[in-house]
Amino acid sequence: MEWRAFVQRYFDAVHQSILDGQHQRLLPFYLEQKPLLQQEWERIHRAHRQMRKRGAALRGVSGQVKPVCWLETDAAMDITVVWTGKSRYLLKNKTYEEASRRMLQLRLDKAAGQWGIVxxxxQRGDQKSEGIEEQELRGTASVTAVEEAVSQPLLVVHGAGGYRADKAVAYAERYWNTTNPAYPRFNDDCTNFISQCLYAGGIPMLMSKERGKGWWIRTGKSADWSYSWTVAHSLYLLLKSGGPPMRAVAKKSAAELVPGDIICYDFNGDGRFQHNTIVVTMDANMMPLVNAHTTDSSMRYWAYEDSTAYTPSIRYAFFHIRGV
Known part of the structure; x- marks a missing residue:
């Protein structure tokens, strides 16, 4: 079988498994079934459990898979694909559509003349590895020192200062699966995207010459940015401080949030936050649906139980944005 046909059949089977929760149909596609298939099955199972807890019923799954590059050797293939998927579900007689855009690398081998996944x-998934900027941050200041720096900035404020949540949400909907050419795109782009949304909503930058202070980005030939603009944990600390420019208010639960608010995710439960999302609307249960980058997501349920990064130790932080 030609490899393109194999990839097409595999993702058709994935879509069907997401719809009905039956992962057994994926078994023939894997030459090395553990732990690869186990990981995918656990993710599908968590997604179905999350739907059941919400009282939602999945009605349809569709997607498009586009190979963007591949390398073929004698009996192996390394393929990178962009997988854009959509899930349609019913909740209290209202239909919702959740979408995601994922970049996946597949390695295929041939056994008895047939392709199989090994x-x-x-790439750019929810599971965030520590990037260069986070390594720099760890090397230059403790969490306590960073928290003090962002909570007491002696900086110049640029911008109007009023927060328009509707404009932040409109930006999140416009750019959830693409990049605004006015900004750089990072491999771990979640916080950069959320910062752009907040800025589009009228939150002013706090400028500084030091990356460990303020909340800012400069583009062009001398492009640079603060840790709080691009690093998930640094933005969390700024929001937690309650200070300018967001003047965020911590909330106890997701149910207290409104569109334009921010959720921070500590997937491992170790106190270091690795991901951020923005609330774009509420579902029929009055719970948040969010947009995000890295795994580009639209109208995704806030709890992220379907995430590849999810662990039972996950912790969340909820922030209402007031503005300066």
Whole structure:
């Protein structure tokens, strides 16, 4: 079988498994079934459990898979694909559509003349590795020192200062699966995207010459940015401080949030936050649906139980944005 046909059949089977929760149909596609298939099955199972807890019923799953690059050797293939998927579900007689855009790497081998999957990896996925900027942040200041720096900035404020949540949400809906050419795109782009949304909503930058202070980005030939603009944990600390420019208010639960608010995710439960999303609307249960980058997501249920990064130790932080 030609590899393109194999990839098409595999993702058709994935879509059907997402719809009915039956992962057994994926078994023939894997040459090395553990732990690869186990990881995918657990993710599908968590997604179905999340739907049941919400009282929602999945009605349809569709998607498009586009190979963007591939390398073929004698009996192996390394393929990178962009997988854009949509899930349609019913909740209290209202239909919702959740969408995602994922970049996956597949490694295929041939056994008895048939292709099979021996490796998978998600690029720009929810599971965030520590980037260069986070390594720099760890090397230059403790969490306490960073928290003090962002909570007491002696900086110049640029911008109007009023927060228009509707404009932040409109920006999140416009750019959830693409990049605004006015800004750089990072491999771990979640916080950069959320910062752009907040800025589009009227939150002013706090400028500084030091990356460990303020909340800012400069583009062009001398492009630079603060840790709080691009690093998930640094933005969390700024929001937690309650200070300018967001003047965020911590909330106890997701149910207290409104569109334009921010959710921070500590997937491992170790106190270091790795991901951020923005609330774009509420579902029929008055719970948040969010947009995000890295795994580009639209109208995704806030709890992220379907995420590849999810662990039972996950912790959340909820922030209402007031503005300066």
């Amino acid at each position: 490796g998978t990896r998600e």
